Amino acid sequence: MNDSLNLKNIKKGLEDKLKSVSTEQDIVSIQLEYLGKKGILREIFSKVLELPEEQRKQQGEKINNLKKEIEELITQYKDKIKGNKSLEYSDLYNSLPGKKPEIGHTHIISQAINEIIDIFKPLGFTRVRYPEIDWEYFAFEALNMPETHPARDEWETFFIESPADKKYGRMVITPHTSNGQIREMLKGNLPIRMLNISRCGRKQIDNSHVPSFYQFEGLVVDKGISTTHLIGVLDYFAKNFFGPDRKIRLRPYDFRFTEPSFEVDIDCGMCHGKGCKLCKDGWLELGGAGMVHPDVLKAGGINPEEYTGFAFGWGVERTYMMKSGTKIDDIRYLFANDLRFLEQF
Amino acid sequence: MNVSIPYSWLKEYIKTNATAEDIVKVLSLHSFSVEKITKVNGDDVFEVEVTPNRGDALSVLGVARELRAVLPRNGFKCEWIEKEVKVPQLQDKDKLEVIIKDKTLVPRFCAVVLDNVKVGKSPKIIEERLEKIGIRTLGNVIDITNYMMIDKGQPMHAFDYDKILAHKMIVRQSRSGEMITTLDGSERKLPEGVIVIEDGKGRLIDLCGIMGAKNSEVDEHTSKVLLFVQVYDPVRIRKASMSLGHRTDAALRFEKGIDYEGVLPSLWEAANMICEYCGSNVSSSLIDIVNEERKPKSVAVDYDKINQVAGIEINPEVVDQTLSDLGFENRNGFVVVPSWRHDDVEIIEDLAEEVIRLYGYYNLPGKLLTGEIPVTQRDESFYWEDKAKVLLKHLGFFECYTYSATIKENVTGSALKIANPLSEDLLYLKTSLIPQLLEVIDKNKGYSEKIKVFELASVYLPNGNNLPLQPFMLGIVGKGIEYVELKGIVESLFDEMGIQEYPVFEISDYDGGKLGVELNFEDLVKKATKSRTYTPLTSFNSMKEDLTFEIPEGVLYPQVETIILNADERIYKLNFKDIYKNALTFSIEYLDKDKQISSQDTQEIRKKIFDCLKKINVTLKG
Numbered sequence: 001m002n003d004s005l006n007l008k009n010i011k012k013g014l015e016d017k018l019k020s021v022s023t024e025q026d027i028v029s030i031q032l033e034y035l036g037k038k039g040i041l042r043e044i045f046s047k048v049l050e051l052p053e054e055q056r057k058q059q060g061e062k063i064n065n066l067k068k069e070i071e072e073l074i075t076q077y078k079d080k081i082k083g084n085k086s087l088e089y090s091d092l093y094n095s096l097p098g099k100k101p102e103i104g105h106t107h108i109i110s111q112a113i114n115e116i117i118d119i120f121k122p123l124g125f126t127r128v129r130y131p132e133i134d135w136e137y138f139a140f141e142a143l144n145m146p147e148t149h150p151a152r153d154e155w156e157t158f159f160i161e162s163p164a165d166k167k168y169g170r171m172v173i174t175p176h177t178s179n180g181q182i183r184e185m186l187k188g189n190l191p192i193r194m195l196n197i198s199r200c201g202r203k204q205i206d207n208s209h210v211p212s213f214y215q216f217e218g219l220v221v222d223k224g225i226s227t228t229h230l231i232g233v234l235d236y237f238a239k240n241f242f243g244p245d246r247k248i249r250l251r252p253y254d255f256r257f258t259e260p261s262f263e264v265d266i267d268c269g270m271c272h273g274k275g276c277k278l279c280k281d282g283w284l285e286l287g288g289a290g291m292v293h294p295d296v297l298k299a300g301g302i303n304p305e306e307y308t309g310f311a312f313g314w315g316v317e318r319t320y321m322m323k324s325g326t327k328i329d330d331i332r333y334l335f336a337n338d339l340r341f342l343e344q345f
Numbered sequence: 346m347n348v349s350i351p352y353s354w355l356k357e358y359i360k361t362n363a364t365a366e367d368i369v370k371v372l373s374l375h376s377f378s379v380e381k382i383t384k385v386n387g388d389d390v391f392e393v394e395v396t397p398n399r400g401d402a403l404s405v406l407g408v409a410r411e412l413r414a415v416l417p418r419n420g421f422k423c424e425w426i427e428k429e430v431k432v433p434q435l436q437d438k439d440k441l442e443v444i445i446k447d448k449t450l451v452p453r454f455c456a457v458v459l460d461n462v463k464v465g466k467s468p469k470i471i472e473e474r475l476e477k478i479g480i481r482t483l484g485n486v487i488d489i490t491n492y493m494m495i496d497k498g499q500p501m502h503a504f505d506y507d508k509i510l511a512h513k514m515i516v517r518q519s520r521s522g523e524m525i526t527t528l529d530g531s532e533r534k535l536p537e538g539v540i541v542i543e544d545g546k547g548r549l550i551d552l553c554g555i556m557g558a559k560n561s562e563v564d565e566h567t568s569k570v571l572l573f574v575q576v577y578d579p580v581r582i583r584k585a586s587m588s589l590g591h592r593t594d595a596a597l598r599f600e601k602g603i604d605y606e607g608v609l610p611s612l613w614e615a616a617n618m619i620c621e622y623c624g625s626n627v628s629s630s631l632i633d634i635v636n637e638e639r640k641p642k643s644v645a646v647d648y649d650k651i652n653q654v655a656g657i658e659i660n661p662e663v664v665d666q667t668l669s670d671l672g673f674e675n676r677n678g679f680v681v682v683p684s685w686r687h688d689d690v691e692i693i694e695d696l697a698e699e700v701i702r703l704y705g706y707y708n709l710p711g712k713l714l715t716g717e718i719p720v721t722q723r724d725e726s727f728y729w730e731d732k733a734k735v736l737l738k739h740l741g742f743f744e745c746y747t748y749s750a751t752i753k754e755n756v757t758g759s760a761l762k763i764a765n766p767l768s769e770d771l772l773y774l775k776t777s778l779i780p781q782l783l784e785v786i787d788k789n790k791g792y793s794e795k796i797k798v799f800e801l802a803s804v805y806l807p808n809g810n811n812l813p814l815q816p817f818m819l820g821i822v823g824k825g826i827e828y829v830e831l832k833g834i835v836e837s838l839f840d841e842m843g844i845q846e847y848p849v850f851e852i853s854d855y856d857g858g859k860l861g862v863e864l865n866f867e868d869l870v871k872k873a874t875k876s877r878t879y880t881p882l883t884s885f886n887s888m889k890e891d892l893t894f895e896i897p898e899g900v901l902y903p904q905v906e907t908i909i910l911n912a913d914e915r916i917y918k919l920n921f922k923d924i925y926k927n928a929l930t931f932s933i934e935y936l937d938k939d940k941q942i943s944s945q946d947t948q949e950i951r952k953k954i955f956d957c958l959k960k961i962n963v964t965l966k967g
Contacts, residue, residue, distance in 0.1 A: 104797065106734050107744040114731070123714060126721040132749065133761070133774070133805055133813050148580040150600050151397040158750075159764040160774070163810055171812065173749065173763075193719050199803070201749060203767050211767050212748045222716045226656025227701065232711035250706035251374055252698070254396030260654070260698035261396075262706060263378065281370075291654055294694060308653070337745045337785040339792045 007066050010040060014070060018077045027081060031074050041067055108345040109214060109334060112320035113197055116216050119240045123233060125195040125218065130180035132199045133160060135168030138179040142299040143257035151256045156203040158211075173201035177217035177313050178257060181292070184219060185300025190307065191222035197316065207330040214316035221292065221302060221309035227260070230289060230310035238266050238286070242323060245272070249283065258290020258311060266322075284322060287314035346597055347380060348403045349478035352389040354496070358409035358428075363421040365389035368412065375415040375702055377402065385477045400601025401685035404498030410685075414670040418703060430610045433617055439506065439569065439629040442545075445636065446517040450540045451553070452637035453576040453605060454516070455612050458506050458629035459619050460569045462486060468622055486563045486570055489618045499574060499603060499611035500595035504550065506569035508561040511545020516553070518581075525549045527556040527591075539585040540577060554582040554599040555591055569628070570619065574612040576603045579688075605639045606684035642682040646675075647693045654697040656712065659704060667703045668696065726817065729842055729870050730801055733819060736841050740834055742797045742821070747781040749805070755780035759807050774805035774813070778820025779853075779861045786824050786859055795825030801866060819869070822861040828852060831860050842873035887917055887936040888947050892954075893966040896927045900961050905929065912957045913950045915942065928966050 014034060021027055034040050041063065048059045117127055136147075145151055147169075160171035180196035196217040205211055218233065231250065238248045246269065250262040264286045268279035275282040289312035294304035321328050328334070333341050352365050363371065369379040369391065378394040393408060401407045416423035439458035445451060466472070467488040475482055475491060482488050490501045506512070519539040526532045533552070535541070540553040550561040554577040563570060576599075583600035586592050612631075619625055646668070648661050665675055672683035673696075682690045690696065701709075734744055750763055750771035761774040775781065778800050785798050799822070803815040823831055831852055839847050848869070852862045896905065902921070909919055909931065917936035924930070935947050955965060 102741040104738045104740070104742040105744065106738045107746050109746050110734055110744060117727075124718055126719065126723060127727055128724060129726075131812060131815055132803060133815060135812065148583060149397075150579075150583060150597075154397070158766070161762040161764045162807075165810065171761075189719065189721065191717050191719050193714070199749065203765065205767060210748075211750065211771055212746075220714065222714070224653065224716070225714075226653060226712075227706065228656025228709050228712045229714055231706075231709055232713045235711040236713065250709070251378065252376060252396075252702040252706065253378075254398040259692075259694040260701060260706075291694070294692065335746055335748055337743075337747065337788070337798075339743055339789045339796070342743050342745070 120195045125193045127195045129198050134174045134179045136170045137168035139174045142182040144295045145256045175202045177215040182300045194219040217313035219311045225308045257296045259293045261290035350391045351477045354405045360424040371419045376411045398689045405496050433627045437630045442513040444515045448636035454634040455574045456632045459625040460628035462570050462623045462625040493615045497611045502573040504561045504571040505563050505567040506571045509544045513545035515543040526559040555596045602688035604685040643679045650693045651697045655701045667700050726870050742799050745798050745800045751775050782822040797823040817866045819864045819866045824859045844872045883938045885941045887934045889934045891932050893930040894963050895966045897962045908957050912954045
């Protein structure tokens with residue numbers, strides 16, 4: 001019937017009109033034209049009243065639906081005009097960038113720490129934190145490093161002006177997270193899978209050293225722990241952190257608190273161990289590791305005949321900087337707090 | 346400590362087909378890192394990073410001994426060139442009276458006198474080799490002592506015998522404040538306990554193990570030389586050299602331990618060289634005072650333990666062969682530690698290290714951990730720290746990391762001081778996070794009108810003679826933000842942490858429109874909770890309205906809030922909306938959980954509110 005066609009035309013006509021409006025006022029007048037007391041819809045309605053009962057009901061419903069659609073259309077265009085002011089420039093408007101909410105930045109060190117935790121967590125490691133200002137005993141003596149030992153030279157330790165403790169020696173800024181090894185062992189819970197991420201300090205400053213920095217220290221103590229376990233865990237870390245195609249290797253080194261001790265290398269991301277301009281011989285140094293020295297286990301109250309373990313402790317910042325992509329060439333940026341730097345992470 | 350070794354010099358000890366690059370690779374994988382190879386006058390000079398436990402390898406001999414063990418395992422030939430130690434002709438003409446006050450100062454004291462010494466230039470080969478590794482040539486006698494230190498790892502000293510007055514030596518510890526002028530011309534004031542030698546006239550003639558004294562040095566007029574080869578107490582040498590700030594190559598070797606059995610061969614070889622190159626003869630008998638007997642050390646070989654450390658099975662024959670290649674002598678289940686490793690090898694783990702590093706750590710497979718899952722109590726702090734960081738980030742904050750130490754102006758009076766600071770800027774341990782965050786804002790003032798920063802870190806509060814308290818704090822500082830905005834941020838954090846009762850906190854004003862607040866994060870963690878209890882939802886609708894009250898002088902917001910909330914249980918939510926002068930606008934939401942609330946109900950509630958507020962003279966505005 002031509003009635004329904006008519007209704008469609010009404011809606012079409014409205015749409016055309018709305019497309020060309022540019023002010024809210026125009027829409028109000030269109031609204032009056034269609035929905036007003038003397039508007040188009042009223043007029044159709046009055047015609048419907050004249051129809052026989054059956055048709056009247058059917059037609060009435062249709063008109064009601066149309067009314068709803070018209071109202072929706074009008075509201076839609078009103079909103080558009082309000083936000084836009086001028087529909088004439090709608091293409092330009094739509095091409096604008098989104099208005100982003102003001103979001104800040106967590107620090108790159110926090111991000112690195114989270115990434116490290118996420119890798120070790122599934123292996124059953126539990127995160128802990130041990131004091132940055134600690135006794136010499138935990139940082140050195142208990143780690144098989146008496147004051148007279150030349151190995152101490154490697155640690156550029158800050159000392160605190162404070163009376164020395166009879167039992168624990170001087171107060172220091174711990175130069176490594178290994179002070180946490182003994183503290184963790186002394187808790188008395190075995191086996192141990194510790195991930196100690198803490199702040200350390202060393203008397204050094206240049207493009208690869210800062211006086212405050214973070215280390216992450218893994219310590220595993222259990223029955224039957226071997227060098228192969230250390231390799232397995234570190235390889236898992238390296239593949240997850242640096243990329244599935246990377247691999248690690250161990251070389252001999254010496255730390256007083258591990259025996260044997262290792263230097264851990266990762267193959268260069270560019271040449272994978274062949275040697276290239278970036279890496280010279282194909283490998284890059286990640287950090288130190290080793291099998292926990294029996295004297296250290298003893299100092300931690302653990303029987304080395306029964307338990308063995310491994311440990312590693314690496315710089316958070318340094319490890320993160322080695323990840324391809326960051327391209328940070330000076331570690332001091334991390335503590336300079338220049339917002340132009342921080343906003344990049 | 347790094348040591349420079351020319352490849353050509355190594356060939357005095359070994360014959361091999363390995364190239365310089367091969368040597369670098371093999372040494373790095375099995376023994377020591379080689380930091381670099383430098384080409385000097387057509388020779389390859391290795392810079393070897395010798396670990397502190399391996400004083401024995403700070404020499405050409407030591408590196409050659411390693412190569413003898415590791416090269417053949419990597420498919421290279423390596424033949425050892427045996428050298429015979431010839432004892433020179435001795436004469437008993439010149440004497441030296443030696444008094445050692447404390448036997449522990451010098452476990453072994455060896456010397457000979459040589460006469461007819463013609464001091465002059467060294468032969469070319471010695472000069473060239475020393476120059477290649479950056480040691481200045483200083484005439485034949487001194488050059489020979491330096492040469493032997495690099496060749497054998499044994500530091501030695503040459504005195505002008507006639508400058509040792511009364512030909513008498515007293516080895517003793519220094520008294521505090523004694524002065525000595527060393528060979529480099531420096532006058533040094535000694536602390537107590539440094540090993541020194543006094544001559545027959547009471548002059549100090551040697552700063553033992555560190556550097557000789559000027560008053561007894563060999564010069565162009567010298568005709569008799571006392572060649573002096575010692576083993577000193579490593580701890581005393583280290584202490585002295587550290588406290589004098591004079592870390593000489595000799596001291597660095599002495600403090601790492603000297604091969605007891607290497608002393609005499611080194612002495613004889615040096616004496617022979619002086620005889621040959623300086624035209625002299627040995628004019629004394631051998632002075633060899635052994636103050637400490639060293640018995641060979643032996644360690645039981647526990648093959649199972651070695652396998653356990655490695656995590657793989659290593660054939661016992663391979664174990665035996667490896668140890669023997671490194672100079673360990675097999676004796677039925679025990680090995681005797683070679684004299685040059687005496688200070689380094691003690692326990693089975695040490696032997697395991699030797700065996701496995703020669704096997705090649707890089708040859709071991711990786712295994713994941715098995716075994717029991719540790720039962721641990723998780724520290725919830727980390728969860729909440731992360732929550733706080735993420736929340737603040739999304740509220741537009743920059744997270745900062747500042748140094749633990751700072752300037753005096755940034756700390757309170759009792760702050761801990763670093764005894765050996767890097768600089769004046771980093772002298773005190775921070776007692777609050779705020780000052781350094783204010784500095785961050787100032788440093789970045791050109792960045793934006795509005796800057797918000799925070800840091801989550803420890804501060805350090807003295808705690809008597811105990812370790813300082815190191816509470817984890819949250820410092821928040823902003824520029825270009827309002828007081829209520831910052832307060833709202835802190836309160837949002839409390840909400841995020843599930844803290845129902847807001848702790849008291851103080852927002853402070855700082856120069857340049859900065860606001861800051863510092864919270865003890867550990868206290869917040871104690872109050873934080875992850876658990877949430879839900880209130881059943883009703884199907885009834887609430888009614889909302891805004892009400893504005895005039896607040897008289899002396900009445901504060903919390904008071905008004907409490908009164909309204911307590912006026913009727915159907916007050917579902919109450920929020921501060923706006924303030925204009927003393928007119929406070931609240932938005933109030935009414936809800937009856939049992940039935941649909943009506944406008945009559947809200948009228949009734951409203952009346953209750955007004956009645957309650959009237960008591961403190963708060964009235965509806967308008």
